[in-house]
Amino acid sequence: MSNSVDPRPFAIADRLAGVGRIVGVSGSKGGIGKSVVASTMALALADAGSRVGLFDLDFTSPSDHVVLGVERSFPDEQFGIDPHEAHGVQMMSIAFFAGEAAVPLRGAATTNALLELLAITRWGDLDVLILDMPPGLGDTSLDVINLLPRLEFLLVGNGSRVVIESVRRALSLLAELDVPLVGLLENIQRVADGAVASLAAEFDVAYLGPIPFDPGFEAALGDIRLLRETAVYRELARMLAPGLPATK
Amino acid sequence: MHELALADAVMKAAVQAADDAGMARIDKLVVKVGELQQIEKDLFEFSLANVLAGQDPRLREATFDVSLEPVRFECNSCHHGYGRQDVSLDDGDGGEAIHFIPELSHAFARCPKCGSPDFEILAGRGITLERLEGSGPDE
Ligand SMILES: Nc1ncnc2c1ncn2[C@@H]1O[C@H](COP(=O)(O)OP(=O)(O)O)[C@@H](O)[C@H]1O
Ligand SMILES: [Mg+2]
Ligand SMILES: [Zn+2]
Numbered sequence: 001m002s003n004s005v006d007p008r009p010f011a012i013a014d015r016l017a018g019v020g021r022i023v024g025v026s027g028s029k030g031g032i033g034k035s036v037v038a039s040t041m042a043l044a045l046a047d048a049g050s051r052v053g054l055f056d057l058d059f060t061s062p063s064d065h066v067v068l069g070v071e072r073s074f075p076d077e078q079f080g081i082d083p084h085e086a087h088g089v090q091m092m093s094i095a096f097f098a099g100e101a102a103v104p105l106r107g108a109a110t111t112n113a114l115l116e117l118l119a120i121t122r123w124g125d126l127d128v129l130i131l132d133m134p135p136g137l138g139d140t141s142l143d144v145i146n147l148l149p150r151l152e153f154l155l156v157g158n159g160s161r162v163v164i165e166s167v168r169r170a171l172s173l174l175a176e177l178d179v180p181l182v183g184l185l186e187n188i189q190r191v192a193d194g195a196v197a198s199l200a201a202e203f204d205v206a207y208l209g210p211i212p213f214d215p216g217f218e219a220a221l222g223d224i225r226l227l228r229e230t231a232v233y234r235e236l237a238r239m240l241a242p243g244l245p246a247t248k
Numbered sequence: 249m250h251e252l253a254l255a256d257a258v259m260k261a262a263v264q265a266a267d268d269a270g271m272a273r274i275d276k277l278v279v280k281v282g283e284l285q286q287i288e289k290d291l292f293e294f295s296l297a298n299v300l301a302g303q304d305p306r307l308r309e310a311t312f313d314v315s316l317e318p319v320r321f322e323c324n325s326c327h328h329g330y331g332r333q334d335v336s337l338d339d340g341d342g343g344e345a346i347h348f349i350p351e352l353s354h355a356f357a358r359c360p361k362c363g364s365p366d367f368e369i370l371a372g373r374g375i376t377l378e379r380l381e382g383s384g385p386d387e
Contacts (some may be wrong), residue, residue: 004280008257010261011253078250080253097349098352098355099341101355102355103355104354104366110351113349
């Protein structure tokens with residue numbers, strides 16, 4: 001051993017040994033509903049009896065704790081740290097440590113924070129661990145693709161040509177890297193023009209269906225009882241009722 | 249104690265390094281602990297000893313050489329170089345947050361010269377396995 005070694009990557013497989021599937025909820029653009037989908041999906045799966053983890057990987061702009069209404073609290077320390085359980089979902093977020101402080105991170109620092117949390121978080125036994133990805137296919141996406149060989153992606157998009165163009169780039173990269181896809185989900189459907197469904201067909205990926213714009217969603221943020229009554233929750237629960245779809 | 253998870257990672261890295269080098273026995277692990285993470289040297293040695301039992305038999309007799317590595321920051325805005333003593337990290341929950349994730353220094357520390365949170369941590373961030381000492385299969 002001639003060079004010094006970063007030990008953290010060697011612990012990751014063990015920390016995730018009890019996790020069935022690992023699904024990154026991604027999408028090329030910001031603001032298209034990745035965090036809403038990831039968090040609501042986690043809640044719907046947990047409500048249906050699955051053991052679910054939710055890991056917010058948008059370190060500079062974490063949101064899942066806002067959607068699910070979870071307060072900041074330092075995780076319990078034992079052999080590593082335990083995720084915070086909220087509404088049956090095992091959650092980990094940098095917001096639990098940073099509170100409301102801004103966390104400005106460059107690429108290398110993002111990778112370091114990710115490695116640290118992967119090496120110390122004890123996820124325990126889960127059917128699925130959902131990763132809420134930051135927008136785009138930058139540092140964090142490439143890191144999880146490299147570090148987590150079992151990773152699958154679920155892409156969120158909508159019918160805007162700006163988004164379609166960018167999701168197409170994401171689909172071709174993920175195909176090139178052989179990352180399995182759970183499917184493509186259309187969020188905030190404005191017109192039922194089939195644009196997202198045909199993009200899915202073009203790449204031979206499952207189209208997971210549309211979620212409408214839900215005018216009541218904003219008021220339901222952070223309130224679990226209201227959240228369960230939203231169209232977003234209802235549609236996702238219906239979509240996931242047979243279980244999380246297998247990848248193609 | 250989240251140090252145990254990091255100690256376990258060091259052991260796993262050592263086993264892999266021993267495999268790569270064809271070592272039959274690991275005598276010593278040389279480990280550096282970055283000052284920024286505020287993990288005590290004694291506590292980390294204790295953690296290493298604690299996780300040793302469950303590891304590869306080649307490691308069972310290993311001793312540890314743990315040393316602290318000072319922090320070096322460099323500001324990306326004004327290029328000023330500074331150290332741990334030049335910033336206050338312990339205000340509020342900053343110290344504990346950084347103990348778990350050293351990158352949270354970007355949330356709680358500022359360049360003492362220009363006030364920027366945009367800096368590099370050049371050294372002394374976290375745990376590194378510096379070196380292994382051991383013997384090959386034929387020794
Ligand atoms: N189906 C929907 N109906 C109504 N509002 C939505 C819907 N999906 C997302 N939003 C809102 O859109 C905004 C962006 O969502 P978010 O999940 O943060 O996007 P991303 O994580 O992709 O950046 C938020 O204000 C969220 O509440
Ligand atoms: Mg988001
Ligand atoms: Zn400066």
